[in-house]
Every structure is written in C-alpha cells, then in structure tokens.
Amino acid sequence: MQKPPILRLRGVHKSLRGQHVLRGVDLDIADGENMVIIGRSGGGKSVLLRHIMGLLKPDKGEVWFRDQNLVQMSEEAITPLRREMGMLFQNGALFDSMTVGDNVGFSLVEQGKMKPAEIRTEVARALKIVDLPGQEYKMPAEISGGMRKRVALARAAITRPALMMYDEPTAGLDPIMADSITKLIARLGKELNMTNIVVTHDMVSAYEMADRIAMLHEGKIYAIATAKEIETSDDPVIKRFVKGMSQVSDAVF
Amino acid sequence: MFGLVRSIGAGFIGFLESAGEIVFLLLDTLRCMVRYPWRFTHVIFQVHRVGATSVFVVMTTGAFTGAVFATQMHYQLKPLGMATAVGPVVAVSMFRELGPVLAALMVAGRVGSSLAAELATMKITEQLDALRALAVYPTEYLIVPRVLALLISMPVLVALTITCGILAGYYVAVPLLQVDGTYYLDNMYKFTNYRDVLTGLIKGIIFGFIIAVISCYKGLSTSAGAEGVGRATTEAVVNSSMVVLVSNFFISYFLNLIMPATS
Ligand SMILES: Nc1ncnc2c1ncn2[C@@H]1O[C@H](COP(=O)(O)OP(=O)(O)O)[C@@H](O)[C@H]1O
Ligand SMILES: [Mg+2]
Numbered sequence: 315m316q317k318p319p320i321l322r323l324r325g326v327h328k329s330l331r332g333q334h335v336l337r338g339v340d341l342d343i344a345d346g347e348n349m350v351i352i353g354r355s356g357g358g359k360s361v362l363l364r365h366i367m368g369l370l371k372p373d374k375g376e377v378w379f380r381d382q383n384l385v386q387m388s389e390e391a392i393t394p395l396r397r398e399m400g401m402l403f404q405n406g407a408l409f410d411s412m413t414v415g416d417n418v419g420f421s422l423v424e425q426g427k428m429k430p431a432e433i434r435t436e437v438a439r440a441l442k443i444v445d446l447p448g449q450e451y452k453m454p455a456e457i458s459g460g461m462r463k464r465v466a467l468a469r470a471a472i473t474r475p476a477l478m479m480y481d482e483p484t485a486g487l488d489p490i491m492a493d494s495i496t497k498l499i500a501r502l503g504k505e506l507n508m509t510n511i512v513v514t515h516d517m518v519s520a521y522e523m524a525d526r527i528a529m530l531h532e533g534k535i536y537a538i539a540t541a542k543e544i545e546t547s548d549d550p551v552i553k554r555f556v557k558g559m560s561q562v563s564d565a566v567f
Numbered sequence: 568m569f570g571l572v573r574s575i576g577a578g579f580i581g582f583l584e585s586a587g588e589i590v591f592l593l594l595d596t597l598r599c600m601v602r603y604p605w606r607f608t609h610v611i612f613q614v615h616r617v618g619a620t621s622v623f624v625v626m627t628t629g630a631f632t633g634a635v636f637a638t639q640m641h642y643q644l645k646p647l648g649m650a651t652a653v654g655p656v657v658a659v660s661m662f663r664e665l666g667p668v669l670a671a672l673m674v675a676g677r678v679g680s681s682l683a684a685e686l687a688t689m690k691i692t693e694q695l696d697a698l699r700a701l702a703v704y705p706t707e708y709l710i711v712p713r714v715l716a717l718l719i720s721m722p723v724l725v726a727l728t729i730t731c732g733i734l735a736g737y738y739v740a741v742p743l744l745q746v747d748g749t750y751y752l753d754n755m756y757k758f759t760n761y762r763d764v765l766t767g768l769i770k771g772i773i774f775g776f777i778i779a780v781i782s783c784y785k786g787l788s789t790s791a792g793a794e795g796v797g798r799a800t801t802e803a804v805v806n807s808s809m810v811v812l813v814s815n816f817f818i819s820y821f822l823n824l825i826m827p828a829t830s
Contacts, residue, residue, distance in 0.1 A: 369696050389704070396702040407697035421701050469701070 319378075320345045320477055320509050326365055326375035328358075335361050336372070337533030345476075348503050348510045350520045350541075352555060353530035359513040360404055362530065363479045366511065367401055368392040379477070397425075400470035404481040406462040408454040414441070414465050415450030421473045440468040445494065460487045464495070471502060478502065480512045484519050496522050517556050521545060529555065589784050592706070596714050596780065599707040609712035610719070617678040617713075618720030624677060625670045625728045632665055633657060633732030637739040641746065650740075651750035655758035657736035662763035666729035667770035668815055671778065674717070674724060675807040679782035682713055683803030686786025687796040695787070705787075714779040721775030722768045729767055762826040770818055774811050781807040 321343040328336040335358040343349050353359050364370040365377055368384040377384045379399070384392055408417050419437040422428050428436070434450075441447055444464035454462055463486065471478060480499060484492035496519035503510045503523070514520050520527060521541045528538040529552060537544070537552055547553060554561070640653045686709065689695050698705055733755075741748040785803035789795040 364696070367700055369699055389699070393699070393702055393704050396700060399700070401697075401700045403693050403697060403700075405693065407693035409694055409697070410692070424701065424703055466697075 318345065319343055320380060321366060321511075322376070322378040323365070324376040324378070326362075326372045326377065328361060328365065328370065328372050330361065335533060336365070338375070339530070339533070339535055341528060341535055341538075343509060343511060346503070346507050346509055348500065348523050348525045349512070350524035350527045351511065351513045351530055352515070352517075352520060352527060354555070355515070357530050358533060359530055360481055363401065363481055363511065363513060366477075366479060367396065367399055397421075397473065398476045400473070400475035400478045402463070402467050402470050402478075402480045402483055404485075406454075406459075406466035408462055408466055408469070410454045412454075413450060414446070414452045414454065414457065417454065417465055418450075418468045418472060420469060425473070436472060437468075440472045441465075443498065444468045445491070460491060463487065464491075467495070467498075474506050475508065477509045477511070480510065480514075482513055482515065484514060484516045492516060492519060495519075499523055517558075585784075585788070588788065589780060592710070592784050592787070593780050595706045596710050599704070599711050600715070603704075603707045603711070605715065606708070606712050609708075610715045613712050613716030614719055617674070617682075617716050618723065621674055621677055621720070621724055622727060624673050625724045626731045628669050628673050629661075629666065629728030629731035630735040632669055633661060633735035634739045636660070636665070636732070637736035638744070641740060641744045650744075650746045651754050653736065653740045653746060654751040654755035657740075658733050658755045658759045659763055661729045661732040661736075662759060662767045664815070664819065666732060666767050667725045667774060668811065670721065670725045670728040670771065671774035671811045672808055674721065674775070675778050675782075675811060676804055678717065679778050679803045679807045680800045682779070682782040683786040683789075684796055684800045686783060687789035687799040690787060690789055691791055691795060710783050710787075713783060714776065717775035717779040718772055721778075722771040725767055725771030725774075766819075766822050766826060769822065770815065773814070773818060777810050777814065778807045781810060 319342040321341070323339050323341040326336050326339040327334070339362060351359055351362065361370065365372055366379075368377070368379075368387070368389075371385060375385070379395060382395065384395070387395075408414075409420070412420070415434075415437050416423075418440050419433045422433045422436060437450060438447070441449055444467055446461060446464055446468075449457065449461070449465075454465070457465070463483065467480070467483065478499075483495050483499060487495060496516075499510060499512060500523040502508050510523070512520070512523060524541045526538060527541055527544045529536045529544070531537075531551055537547070537549065539547070544552060544556060547556075553559075637653050637657050640656050641650060644650055644652050644656070686695075689698075689709075695705055695709075698708060737748075737751065740746040741751055782803040785799045785806065789799040
C-alpha cells in the first residue's frame with residue numbers, strides 16, 4: 315500500500331459522561347483498504363467511527379480526512395465533506411417518517427442531480443442488491459431489524475462514497491444473509507474502490523473481508539495486523555477475543 | 568448551606584448555558600434562512616401540521632373567552648350605564664392581549680410539545696446523526712421549515728382567535744344580554760383601529776418564533792432515553808408558555824410606547 319492514507323487519527327481522546335472511552339487512538343487507513351476493527355462490546359468502536367465522521371469531536375487529538383483536520387472545522391464546514399463518507403449505523407437509524415424507498419434515495423434527492431424517475435430506478439436497483447426488491451413503500455417500523463440494517467446499508471452506499479463505515483453490519487442477521495452482506499461489502503470495496511472500515515464481532519466475516527484487522531482495547535489500538543497474523547497470534551488478549559473465551563467467574567445465580 | 572449555594576449556582580450556570588445555546592440556535596436558524604434555499608414542500612407540510620390542525624382549537628378558545636369576557640364586562644359596565652362599552656373593551660383586549668396570548672398558549676401546548684417530542688425522538692434514535700452523516704445540516708433541514716411554518720401560521724391563528732372572540736362577544740352581548748347592537752358596533756369601530764390589529768399580528772409572529780425556537784431547542788438538546796423525550800416535551804411547553812407570558816408584558820410595554828391604545 316503505497317498510496318497516502320485517506321484517514322489519519324492521532325492521539326484521539328474522548329470522555330463521555332466522565333468515562334474515558336478513547337485513550338489515545340492512533341490509526342492510519344490507506345486509500346482503498348479494507349480495515350476491520352474488533353474489540354469488546356462497549357469498548358468504544360462506535361464512538362471511534364463517530365469521530366471519523368466528525369459526528370463527535372475529540373477532547374484531544376487530530377482526525378485527518380485526506381488533507382483536512384476535522385477537529386478544527388465547524389459542523390457546517392464538515393457537512394459537505396461527508397458526501398465522500400458513508401456510514402451504516404449500528405441500529406440502522408432510518409428516518410422513521412419516510413418510506414424505505416425515500417430513505418434509500420435520500421442522498422440522491424438531496425444532491426439534486428437526478429430526475430425523480432432516475433432516482434426511482436437507482437433505488438430499486440440498490441434495494442435489489444441488498445436483497446430487498448420491491449420493498450420501497452414499506453415504512454421502517456414495518457420491517458425487521460435485519461431488513462432495516464440492509465436498507466440503511468443501501469442508503470449509505472447509494473452515492474458510492476470514497477470511505478464507507480459499517481458498524482456491526484452482520485449483527486442480527488442470519489448466517490446466510492450475514493455472508494451475503496460480507497461479500498457485498500468486500501465487492502463494493504473492490505469494484506468501486508471504496509475504503510471500508512468495518513466494525514464487527516463476527517470473526518468469520520472479519521477474516522473474509524479484512525486487509526488488516528485493528529483491535530481496540532482499553533481505549534487504544536492494541537494491535538494492528540493482517541487477518542492471518544491476528545488469526546495465529548499468540549498474544550493472550552487477541553487470542554482470547556478471536557477465540558471467544560471469557561474470563562467470567564463460574565458462579566451462577 | 569454550602570450545598571444550597573452550590574446547587575443554586577449550578578442551576579444559574581445551567582440556565583445561562585441553555586440561554587446561550589438557544590441564542591445560538593436562533594442565530595443559526597436566521598443565518599440558514601438566508602443562506603440556503605427554502606424547502607417549500609417541507610414548509611407547506613409543517614404549516615399543515617402546526618397550523619391547519621390548530622385551527623379548531625384556537626377558534627374554540629377565542630370564542631369562549633370572548634363570550635365569557637363579554638358576559639363579565641356586561642355585569643360590570645351595565646350598572647354604570649355603559650353596556651355598549653362592552654364592544655370596544657372586548658375588541659381591544661382581544662386584539663392586543665387575549666388573542667395573541669391565548670393562541671400562543673394553545674399552540675405552545677399542541678405544537679411545541681409535538682415539535683419537541685419529534686426532534687427528541689429523532690435524536691435518541693440517531694436519526695439526527697444519520698442526517699448529519701448524509702451530509703445535511705440539521706438546522707437547515709429540520710429547524711428552518713418548522714420555524715417558518717410557525718411564523719406563517721401564528722398570525723393567521725391569532726387573527727382567527729381574535730375574530731372568533733369578537734364575534735362571540737357580540738352574539739353574547741347583543742342578542743343574549745340585550746345590549747343595543749347599533750351602539751355596540753359603533754363604539755367598537757370608534758375605539759379600535761389599525762394599531763390594535765397590528766399589535767395582535769406582531770405579537771403573533773414573535774410568539775410563533777419563541778415557541779418554535781424553544782421547542783426545537785428542547786427537542787435537540789434532549790438526553791438519552793424515553794424519559795428524556797418526556798422531559799423535553801414538558802419543558803418545551805412550560806418554558807415556551809412562560810417566555811410567551813413574560814415577553815408579552817415587555818412587548819405590550821414597548822408597543823404601547825410606539826403605538827398607544829388611546830385614539
Ligand atoms: N452518547 C453517549 N453518551 C455517553 N456515553 C456514551 C455515549 N456513547 C457511548 N458511550 C459510552 O462509551 C462506551 C463505548 O461505547 P460504544 O462505542 O458504543 O461501544 P462499542 O465498542 O460496543 O461500539 C460505552 O461504555 C458507552 O457507555
Ligand atoms: Mg457499537
């Protein structure tokens with residue numbers, strides 16, 4: 315990877331309600347790379363993605379997207395930059411007053427470059443890709459959690475942003491759907507040359523799509539290595555996580 | 568003792584902080600109104616939502632307030648031989664005070680709560696963040712159309728409240744309490760003028776702005792959870808009603824300086 319990084323985080327600290335969640339995160343992500351971020355639940359992975367989008371500002375540190383430091387920019391100045399980024403929120407975060415179709419086509423309508431008929435075609439195509447053909451007129455409240463997630467994926471990816479972030483894209487999906495979403499993310503990365511940052515607990519899909527895997531542990535990037543290296547690592551923290559071994563006491567209620 | 572001082576201090580700082588944030592939201596809204604093209608379909612949708620559905624409520628409020636006011640005034644003024652003065656008294660107070668304040672309180676209850684609940688829910692379900700992530704500035708997309716809708720709707724709602732109040736006052740005084748209709752109307756025309764009408768409409772616009780900005784602020788600044796949404800909703804109604812009532816005094820005071828009620 316010789317290309318300059320599309321994203322650089324330097325010493326990012328963040329406390330939320332007195333809890334020191336991020337404690338100096340350093341992370342470089344190369345253009346076109348597929349980066350998987352793993353880590354314990356509640357470890358701050360979603361918070362980290364929010365910093366990359368500029369949705370949260372760090373207490374200390376820098377977040378560089380290409381050659382711009384998001385930390386020093388106003389919310390309004392960051393807004394147009396976000397056209398180059400897409401984010402799949404952990405719970406989908408669909409607009410519940412809009413139909414599925416309007417959610418998916420939201421960015422296309424906002425950009426105002428396409429005619430309504432073209433947008434409808436694009437939306438139908440996008441819904442087909444996430445395996446939800448013909449669901450345009452449903453409301454978000456009427457579909458299942460897994461379907462919502464796929465609608466949200468279509469909404470975020472429809473403009474083909476340069477940097478896509480996925481917050482636990484396969485959580486709550488059945489194994490077959492999870493596999494198809496994993497493949498879709500990998501394919502989007504390859505065919506459209508998107509840079510992918512994927513937060514996941516699903517090690518199967520992590521190994522499948524990752525160029526590199528970063529582990530967030532105790533508010534820092536504990537390790538960053540290729541999928542192969544993580545899989546065969548001897549480090550106790552990594553090993554415990556990827557093999558899924560808990561350290562809880564054996565007491566019962 | 569020290570704890571009391573400290574909690575009063577903290578409360579005061581909290582008050583200053585939210586006052587500052589409200590002013591920021593207000594300025595940001597005004598700036599976005601100028602800077603971005605208006606979303607007319609959104610504005611029309613919101614006018615329908617906040618304005619059209621409030622029509623019945625404010626008409627009822629205006630009518631029955633006018634009716635009861637005329638009744639009470641009649642019993643006060645008749646012994647003095649001034650029964651026909653009920654007309655101008657009802658009309659002037661409807662135009663200047665009752666119309667705008669009653670409409671504003673009803674709208675604060677109906678619309679303020681619904682705006683705050685909607686925005687608070689959007690916030691806690693991350694829809695606001697999703698909007699930002701999709702490269703849309705929330706003030707421009709959500710707040711401006713709602714504020715504009717209230718600025719458009721409130722004068723109309725105030726006018727309806729006033730009209731219903733005056734009509735109800737007339738129909739109570741003249742047929743029911745047997746006041747002389749000709750003199751009633753004559754006195755009413757003589758003692759009301761365009762300045763009274765203007766006062767009512769100016770107040771309506773200001774109150775609409777107050778309700779919209781405070782309610783939107785309460786919704787946007789909600790804390791986590793269903794309880795936070797409930798609190799945001801209550802505070803939106805209570806705070807905007809209070810600010811309407813308090814500011815009404817000052818607006819009346821200043822408008823009376825530039826547009827005195829006496830003809
Ligand atoms: N908006 C918030 N306000 C307060 N605390 C938060 C907020 N968002 C996240 N946190 C806290 O930050 C920590 C990390 O959360 P998160 O990033 O969601 O973890 P995960 O790695 O599972 O995605 C958690 O302990 C959570 O309680
Ligand atoms: Mg998370």
